[in-house]
Amino acid sequence: MAIQAASGLGSEALQESAEAIVERALEQGVVAEVEASVGLTVNSFARFADSGPTQSAERARLDVSLLVRVERDGRLHQAGASGQSLEVDDVDALMQRAISIAEVSPPLEAPVTLGGPVELGGITIAKHRGAVDPDTISHDPAAKAEAIARAVAACADAGVAPAGLFDTTGKARALANSSGRSVRSESSRASFALTATELHPLGLGGAGWAECIRARVGDLDVDGVIARAIQKSAPGVERGKVEPGEYTVVLEPAAVSAMLLFAAYYGFGAKEVEEQSSFLCGRIGEQLFPKELGIRDRWNHPMYPTAGFDGEGTPKKPVPLLQNGALVGPVTDRRYAQRLTGSADASTGHGFAQPTSTGPGTTCLSVDAGDQTMEQLVGGVERGLLVTQFHYTNVIDPREMLLTGMTRNGLFLIEDGQVVRPLKNLRFTESLLKALGNVRAIGSELEISGALFDGEVIAPPLAIDNFRFTSATDF
Amino acid sequence: MSQSMQHAREAVQAAESAGADYADARFVELELEELRLHNGALEGARAQAERGLGLRVLVDGAWGFASAAGDEPGAPAELARRAVGSARALAAARTGPIELSPDDLQSGEYRTPVVEDPFALSYADKVDLMVEADKGMQGREEIVSRNVDLGLRRERQWFFATGEVEQFQELVRSGGGIAATAAIGGVVERRSYPAAFGGDSSAAGFEFVRSLDLAQHGTRVRDEAIELCKAPVCEAGERDLLLMGNQLMLQIHESVGHPNELDRVFGHEVDLAGASFATTEKLGEFRYGSDIVNLVADSTAEGGLDTRGWDDDGVASGRWHVVKDGIFQGYHTSREWSHRIGESQSRATNRAEGWYNPPIIRITNLSLMPGTWTLDDMIADTEDGVLCDTVKMWSIDQRRLNFQFTTELGWEIKNGKKHRMVRKPTYQGNTPDFWRSCDAICDEHHWRLWGLSNCGKGNPMQVAEMSHGCSPARFRKQTFVV
Numbered sequence: 001m002a003i004q005a006a007s008g009l010g011s012e013a014l015q016e017s018a019e020a021i022v023e024r025a026l027e028q029g030v031v032a033e034v035e036a037s038v039g040l041t042v043n044s045f046a047r048f049a050d051s052g053p054t055q056s057a058e059r060a061r062l063d064v065s066l067l068v069r070v071e072r073d074g075r076l077h078q079a080g081a082s083g084q085s086l087e088v089d090d091v092d093a094l095m096q097r098a099i100s101i102a103e104v105s106p107p108l109e110a111p112v113t114l115g116g117p118v119e120l121g122g123i124t125i126a127k128h129r130g131a132v133d134p135d136t137i138s139h140d141p142a143a144k145a146e147a148i149a150r151a152v153a154a155c156a157d158a159g160v161a162p163a164g165l166f167d168t169t170g171k172a173r174a175l176a177n178s179s180g181r182s183v184r185s186e187s188s189r190a191s192f193a194l195t196a197t198e199l200h201p202l203g204l205g206g207a208g209w210a211e212c213i214r215a216r217v218g219d220l221d222v223d224g225v226i227a228r229a230i231q232k233s234a235p236g237v238e239r240g241k242v243e244p245g246e247y248t249v250v251l252e253p254a255a256v257s258a259m260l261l262f263a264a265y266y267g268f269g270a271k272e273v274e275e276q277s278s279f280l281c282g283r284i285g286e287q288l289f290p291k292e293l294g295i296r297d298r299w300n301h302p303m304y305p306t307a308g309f310d311g312e313g314t315p316k317k318p319v320p321l322l323q324n325g326a327l328v329g330p331v332t333d334r335r336y337a338q339r340l341t342g343s344a345d346a347s348t349g350h351g352f353a354q355p356t357s358t359g360p361g362t363t364c365l366s367v368d369a370g371d372q373t374m375e376q377l378v379g380g381v382e383r384g385l386l387v388t389q390f391h392y393t394n395v396i397d398p399r400e401m402l403l404t405g406m407t408r409n410g411l412f413l414i415e416d417g418q419v420v421r422p423l424k425n426l427r428f429t430e431s432l433l434k435a436l437g438n439v440r441a442i443g444s445e446l447e448i449s450g451a452l453f454d455g456e457v458i459a460p461p462l463a464i465d466n467f468r469f470t471s472a473t474d475f
Numbered sequence: 476m477s478q479s480m481q482h483a484r485e486a487v488q489a490a491e492s493a494g495a496d497y498a499d500a501r502f503v504e505l506e507l508e509e510l511r512l513h514n515g516a517l518e519g520a521r522a523q524a525e526r527g528l529g530l531r532v533l534v535d536g537a538w539g540f541a542s543a544a545g546d547e548p549g550a551p552a553e554l555a556r557r558a559v560g561s562a563r564a565l566a567a568a569r570t571g572p573i574e575l576s577p578d579d580l581q582s583g584e585y586r587t588p589v590v591e592d593p594f595a596l597s598y599a600d601k602v603d604l605m606v607e608a609d610k611g612m613q614g615r616e617e618i619v620s621r622n623v624d625l626g627l628r629r630e631r632q633w634f635f636a637t638g639e640v641e642q643f644q645e646l647v648r649s650g651g652g653i654a655a656t657a658a659i660g661g662v663v664e665r666r667s668y669p670a671a672f673g674g675d676s677s678a679a680g681f682e683f684v685r686s687l688d689l690a691q692h693g694t695r696v697r698d699e700a701i702e703l704c705k706a707p708v709c710e711a712g713e714r715d716l717l718l719m720g721n722q723l724m725l726q727i728h729e730s731v732g733h734p735n736e737l738d739r740v741f742g743h744e745v746d747l748a749g750a751s752f753a754t755t756e757k758l759g760e761f762r763y764g765s766d767i768v769n770l771v772a773d774s775t776a777e778g779g780l781d782t783r784g785w786d787d788d789g790v791a792s793g794r795w796h797v798v799k800d801g802i803f804q805g806y807h808t809s810r811e812w813s814h815r816i817g818e819s820q821s822r823a824t825n826r827a828e829g830w831y832n833p834p835i836i837r838i839t840n841l842s843l844m845p846g847t848w849t850l851d852d853m854i855a856d857t858e859d860g861v862l863c864d865t866v867k868m869w870s871i872d873q874r875r876l877n878f879q880f881t882t883e884l885g886w887e888i889k890n891g892k893k894h895r896m897v898r899k900p901t902y903q904g905n906t907p908d909f910w911r912s913c914d915a916i917c918d919e920h921h922w923r924l925w926g927l928s929n930c931g932k933g934n935p936m937q938v939a940e941m942s943h944g945c946s947p948a949r950f951r952k953q954t955f956v957v
Contacts, residue, residue, distance in 0.1 A: 045935060050742065053538075053565035053568050053569060054538070054743055055538055055540070055833055055835070056540055056562075057540045057561075057832070058539075058541040058558065058561050059529075059540075059543065059831055060543055060544070061542075062544050062545075079522075080521045081523070082521060082522075082523045082525075083523065084524075084526070084545065085526075085544065090524075093524070094524065097524070098522065101598045101602075102520070104598045104602045105602060108516070109516060140564065141539075141565050142567075145565050145567055146568075148565075149568040152568065161745075163743060163746040164746050165746055165935075193746060194746075195745045197745055275656065276663055277619075282661065355518055355519065355521070356518060357513040357519040357622070391749065391872060392873075393870065394868050397899065399662075404868070405870055406870070427870075427872070427879060452747065453931075470903070470956055471879075471956075473872055473876060475876075
């Protein structure tokens with residue numbers, strides 16, 4: 001007997017499956033509390049390079065995870081298990097694994113109740129996001145091949161080598177638990193990215209990059225990406241060199257994203273604050289930043305709505321993180337909401353699937369748009385640098401948000417308000433907090449960007465004074 | 476033939492019937508236990524099990540790949556339809572066909588040698604070991620976070636390829652570690668044992684975890700974290716750099732391993748992971764390091780996280796010099812890439828993360844061969860240096876030249892003696908200059924393999940595991956930054 005065979009992206013079916021798993025766990029009489037999450041990911045991608053498409057996949061994965069709590073001597077013990085099947089035997093085996101670990105784990109010192117039914121205005125709601133875009137999840141390799149062929153041909157015409165990715169993904173997820181919570185969501189994502197590299201016998205040529213990420217494949221500007229990446233690569237133009245030091249910079253959205261993601265990984269969550277490693281420690285409420293700069297976690301951003309509940313099934317609250325020139329308090333999950341406010345139900349909806357030692361965190365960062373066009377941002381710089389993207393950014397000191405990384409795919413010199421020439425790359429070593437404090441102007445055009453590691457940020461370009469570069473490269 | 480191998484075979488045969496010139500299928504079963512004791516509570520307690528089938532086809536000179544979880548009877552035919560259809564559609568946009576080297580694929584079986592099956596051990600025994608390991612880190616209020624990690628993994632793979640090639644592999648990996656984080660007056664520092672980010676792991680059974688003797692190191696780790704918070708920040712300037720193995724292994728990984736992947740060299744990973752400075756005209760001539768630098772890739776090394784019978788092309792594992800006596804000698808390749816440098820056989824480094832992903836070239840076990848020094852002699856021979864211990868932060872440019880690393884702890888060396896502890900030692904350099912400055916490598920008594928379990932590459936990104944062996948080494952006149 002299959003508990004539920006999921007088909008398509010139907011989140012209703014996933015929700016029924018999650019509820020059936022909870023029911024089955026409780027029927028067995030061993031488990032005191034249980035939470036089940038069922039997710040379906042349908043992904044199609046094609047990578048490409050100078051020879052055209054190089055790699056592709058058409059794939060689907062089902063992810064089933066369980067949190068179980070068992071009672072021993074009046075105390076709760078918990079553990080989790082995850083698998084990829086909704087067949088009864090497999091679900092039973094999954095449950096048994098989780099129970100076996102829970103039975104030998106140390107008791108929970110301060111157990112937090114599982115979340116109850118989700119209500120909005122007194123009405124119990126289940127669904128937290130509209131249906132996926134059907135065109136995105138049915139986008140096929142032939143359509144991808146057509147876009148890739150355009151990119152390869154345009155790069156050949158410009159004398160640069162292409163490399164890129166066309167990716168379309170649909171996700172559905174449902175969560176149910178023994179406290180009566182039952183929620184589901186669906187979302188889709190499409191992206192097209194191109195890196196154009198100047199042909200050079202020793203690989204020392206310049207490179208340009210552009211990417212477009214949207215919730216619907218029909219909203220992708222593929223030709224715009226191709227044109228921007230080639231233009232950024234500046235074929236045939238000799239790259240200048242500037243010495244490391246402090247510069248006024250205009251960071252394009254991808255560079256802003258690469259830095260801000262580290263704030264998401266390391267500091268906006270309540271666990272890092274409690275353990276004193278967060279940059280929020282001692283800074284909440286301090287007037288350290290321009291009043292015009294706004295950063296928030298916003299799952300329902302109109303440009304890119306994502307799943308509306310967190311790993312515990314709690315509806316995500318859009319929360320300000322930096323407003324009116326100051327950092328605001330951390331985001332929470334049920335455990336940290338309990339610790340900070342005495343009520344787990346006060347969670348801001350930023351938890352991950354339990355059990356986990358990972359604390360709550362932001363996953364939908366966005367920076368508010370300003371009022372400056374890119375021309376105005378650059379036009380306001382007497383001598384500085386335009387940065388397309390950072391590569392391999394990493395954190396040296398999370399408390400100070402001291403980061404380092406390399407410029408990549410388009411570093412340009414700005415003189416007298418004009419972009420004058422491409423440059424060889426530089427390494428920055430700079431505090432994100434200092435950089436945000438030195439924001440002098442905010443762009444009006446928002447873009448969705450990721451970086452080398454997980455996550456995406458919606459951000460405008462930012463002009464920042466006194467940004468520190470510490471070493472250089474020969475390419 | 477097992478049911479799992481039959482499943483893989485059906486997929487390959489269906490693909491061949493649909494017109495594939497070549498096909499291989501991997502049916503993969505994965506069991507994973509990741510346990511984390513955080514401040515005494517088992518917060519990360521997760522057992523994962525998955526199985527699925529990935530089918531790769533070559534049609535009209537283009538790759539297609541399709542994968543699905545489970546082992547439903549209709550899956551092989553459906554995957555073949557999708558993979559072949561995908562390859563056909565993409566072939567139209569290729570400028571030339573993909574060709575494979577003529578490696579002779581052999582059928583066989585391979586199993587990681589295991590003394591103590593980690594999945595046969597009771598959860599109670601594992602949790603008891605973790606609780607014991609935590610005890611030494613307790614008792615000081617400056618410690619804000621204590622972690623004990625245990626990671627156990629068993630991957631079974633049934634590989635079937637065109638030509639009736641059948642390969643079965645069972646790979647077992649075990650590891651663990653401890654870490655304590657102290658906070659004093661706004662300074663927060665972490666110490667880990669035996670390595671950062673979950674500790675160390677090996678292709679072995681639970682005997683490897685026991686050999687780490689985690690409980691014996693808790694108190695030292697705790698006290699060093701506290702001491703670090705009170706230590707001065709390592710000063711900027713030019714000094715000799717002495718690297719312990721749990722840092723040097725990442726230096727090998729980032730500045731030798733990644734630039735040695737041939738797909739990167741040809742620009743096929745530029746879209747995310749980056750390219751390589753180690754371009755093909757340098758092969759056999761380029762001075763990568765000093766004369767004493769010998770770096771050997773070895774997917775047969777005992778205990779290596781990438782020690783296996785065959786890669787995901789089905790090519791048998793092997794051993795070769797990447798750098799010999801300081802000179803650049805060889806690349807990591809696959810059947811798709813080896814002929815691009817005139818080699819008729821692949822180095823067998825094409826690997827996929829599980830059943831869900833298509834394979835790409837990955838670093839295998841890559842090690843710096845031991846030298847002749849003892850650590851005591853190396854320190855005694857250093858006038859002005861910093862001994863850096865345990866990875867904290869790493870960053871390297873897209874061609875793998877300009878790097879910057881920070882370690883958890885540094886010891887200033889003055890006139891041949893450990894002078895004082897420093898925190899946040901951060902050094903910055905250039906890959907060939909760095910390896911050319913190597914003038915002392917400790918001997919085989921200091922040498923060991925270090926497991927690296929979080930290597931990201933590809934787009935969409937895949938995670939792979941490998942090991943890097945080394946003993947402590949010295950690099951003259953490196954640049955420390957603040």
